[in-house]
Amino acid sequence: MNFLPQSVRAARLGPVLLAALALGACAGGKAPQTFDLSAPPRGTHSASFGGNLVVAEPVAVATLDGQRVVVKPTAGEIAYLPDAQWSDRLPKLVQSKIIEAYENSSRLTSVGRPGDRLTVDYQLISELRAFEIDAATGQATVELTAKVVNDKTGKIAAARVFSASRPVGQPITGAGATQALDGALGEVLTKLVSWGGGRGGV
Incomplete structure (x- = not known):
């Protein structure tokens, strides 16, 4: 499905009307397909923390804190694919x-997660800066900032920004967009796990 003409018009109407149009598109036709994300397979190299790591839910702006798949028709405009959604809130x-x-x-x-019965040595605090399709360039981009905090001292042991992009086929569809975003996330997570918070710092 080529969403661009409707999405460009919708983005200019503001977020409230955009949400209404997206819901209307779903109600008027078939329900959006639901897509999951994947993690790098077993055997991915990881730096050793030598302790327990708690992973907090990534912080995200409102446009990314939901189940909708974000598309940017042009710079400064935000739209959502009407035929696709994530299986849960994206940060979770x-x-x-x-x-x-x-x-x-x-x-x-x-x-584990905060609240799990772990003796916490380190916390991974992150922010989801980008998880979107750029319609102008045809690229799916994922960007994640990560900070490893020593739970005993409260100090940041290491910090880094991870990003990756994948091409999206035309026309942009839910299946194509989510597959490209999943591939970009896989690269980001591989880099994150291999980094491990810095050598010698944790």
Whole structure:
């Protein structure tokens, strides 16, 4: 489905009308397809923390804090694919894939979420800066900032920004867009797990 003409018009109407149009598109036709994300497979190299790591849910702006797939028709404009949605809120979904990626590496003592019964040594605090399709360039981009905090001292042991892009086929569809975003996230998570918070710092 080529969404661009409707989405460009919708983005100019503002976020409230945009949401209404997106809901109307879903109600008027078939329900949007639901897509999941994946984590790097077992065997991904990981730097060792030598302790327990707690992964907080990534912080995200309102446009990314939901199930809709974000598209930018032009600079400064935001729209959503009407025929696709994520299987959960995006920050929660990304958090689960970060944890899964570390678990698949099998090189940490343990990894979990805040509230899990872990003796916390380090916390991974992150922000989801981008998780979107750029319609002008045909690129899917994921950008994540990561900070490893020593739970005992409260100090940031290391920090880094990770990003990756994948091409999206034309016309832009839900399946094509989410597959490209999933591929970009996989690269970001591979880099994150391999980094591990810096060598010697944790």
